[in-house]
Amino acid sequence: MSKLLIANWKMQLSRKEALSLAKKLKARAKKCPAKMVICPDFLSLQPVSASLKNSAIELGAQDCASSNRGALTGEISPFDLRSLGVKYVILGHSERREKLGENEALISAKIKAALANRLTPIVCVGENLAEKEAGKAKSVLVGQLRAALKNVKIKSANDLIIAYEPLWAIGTGQAIIPAEAEIVGNFLTVEAAKILQKRVRVIYGGSVDSQNASQFLRQKHLAGLLVGGASLKEDFYKLCC
Numbered sequence: 178m179s180k181l182l183i184a185n186w187k188m189q190l191s192r193k194e195a196l197s198l199a200k201k202l203k204a205r206a207k208k209c210p211a212k213m214v215i216c217p218d219f220l221s222l223q224p225v226s227a228s229l230k231n232s233a234i235e236l237g238a239q240d241c242a243s244s245n246r247g248a249l250t251g252e253i254s255p256f257d258l259r260s261l262g263v264k265y266v267i268l269g270h271s272e273r274r275e276k277l278g279e280n281e282a283l284i285s286a287k288i289k290a291a292l293a294n295r296l297t298p299i300v301c302v303g304e305n306l307a308e309k310e311a312g313k314a315k316s317v318l319v320g321q322l323r324a325a326l327k328n329v330k331i332k333s334a335n336d337l338i339i340a341y342e343p344l345w346a347i348g349t350g351q352a353i354i355p356a357e358a359e360i361v362g363n364f365l366t367v368e369a370a371k372i373l374q375k376r377v378r379v380i381y382g383g384s385v386d387s388q389n390a391s392q393f394l395r396q397k398h399l400a401g402l403l404v405g406g407a408s409l410k411e412d413f414y415k416l417c418c
């Protein structure tokens with residue numbers, strides 16, 4: 178199976194910029210041996226979805242609501258995302274956990290709602306610097322996995338993806354050493370399998386760039402990359418070349 182190269186555009190681009198970048202990447206996608214997934218912000222999803230028709234690039238959202246309909250002011254229904262052609266959804270990103278106060282119960286409910294709508298959740302987990310320095314990374318990761326995946330049922334190993342994103346590596350220019358990410362990738366695969374009874378894919382995210390991407394993509398237990406800053410440029414596709 179080809180590796181995943183997932184762009185998390187966060188709230189960094191205007192609609193015009195997002196559409197323009199999507200069109201450029203569409204033209205480049207054939208040169209990329211990995212499966213490219215673009216996650217624009219909600220307002221850009223519709224125009225980007227239309228522009229990606231007949232391309233190899235797939236679409237992801239950066240979040241979704243925990244139910245399809247309801248009195249949930251400001252939320253975006255996973256049913257409507259699916260109707261728009263969205264196939265993946267990033268859930269539990271550390272920026273939402275830390276800055277927007279998302280808790281484990283909500284993240285878990287969102288994962289279930291996404292799966293019920295045939296969206297593939299990309300479930301983010303990661304330790305912060307203090308936890309890493311205290312030698313608690315593994316226990317933090319297991320705690321996050323157990324909380325997020327509680328009572329989650331998947332039919333196939335492809336139905337869910339775990340993104341290992343150490344908080345200290347996100348947007349800092351200081352990525353983890355690829356060999357260390359590989360060890361964590363293996364660890365998370367095993368721990369997630371204990372909960373889900375399936376060996377789901379684990380990807381890495383945090384300061385991935387043109388210098389280090391190929392080293393991460395070479396690792397056996399890393400099925401791909403979740404990329405923020407380096408996904409905002411046309412040469413994003415080169416990360417997998």
Ligand code: PGA
Nearest residue numbers: 347348383384404405406
């Ligand atoms: P970064 O972001 O590549 O800019 O570190 C990754 C992410 O937040 O998913």
